[in-house]
Amino acid sequence: MAAREYRQLTQALKTALKTKKMTYAAVGKSINLSERSIKRILGGEDSSIGTLVDICEAVGIKFFDLLNLVNKEEEESYALSVEQEELLSTNMVHFAVYSGLADGVTPEMMLKKHPVTSKRLSGYLRDLERWGLLERHPGGRIKMTYRGSLNFRTGGPLSAVFAKKELHLLIDQGLQPKSAERVQFLTATTCDMTRETAEAFKGELEDVARRYRLRAQTDRAISAKENLVQGAFTLGVVAPFKSWYDTLRIE
Secondary structure (H helix, E strand, C coil): CCHHHHHHHHHHHHHHHHHCCCCHHHHHHHCCCCHHHHHHHHCCCCCCHHHHHHHHHHHCCCHHHHHHHHCCCCCCEECCCHHHHHHHHCCHHHHHHHHHHHCCCCHHHHHHHCCCCHHHHHHHHHHHHHCCCEEEEHHHEEEECCCCEECCCCCCHHHHHHHHHHHHHHHHHHCCCCCCCCCCCCCCCCCCCCHHHHHHHHHHHHHHHHHHHHHHHHHHHHCCHHHCCCCCCCCCCCCCCCCHHHHCCCC
16 A cells, blocks of 8 residues: 555544544554554554554444545535526425435435425426436435535526525524534635735635535545534635625715
């Protein structure tokens, strides 16, 4: 295994330990190694595949799943066609069904949670299949045709309808008083800057967003569902920008 891949693997294992709230000592005890040995291995000191497999088992993840995760250079994300966005933006219930399926909610779970009949839900699934968003298979099995995070097309039908609603909720919740249960940060600034500064800002924000989407992708792959919390973030810069209060009349 290449040194770079090994470092990525041990970093993913350390992330798994944090998300599962496991200590080096607890992992070492379960596989008859000292806490110091676990620290050295996860710190980048080369170790046998067998030992890494043992650590994975102790943490509660499959070694090959971790390998597949490490070998993914790009985040899993997708954008729908304009036609698909238009169909979903004008059929909100279909969008709710589709987004639920994309998040791992099964049709059976939807029937229990929502006041929808099996016949009506089957109709929604049939429509989504006709639109190329999923495939239906025998036994009620559903296969999504897209994987990863849905990126709304800038200026597209979904961003015009749904993103505005989500952004309104995000800002509203971000402005609420902080609580111990919520990880919360929201900042908004208007300032004068050069075009070069604006371009640099844009590039850094894109990199931050990508890195944390990738990290969230890792969290979802290696963490138990009960340890995950739904989060949202919006990053952006617009320059030149015309504020709404520029239109206010001073009398």
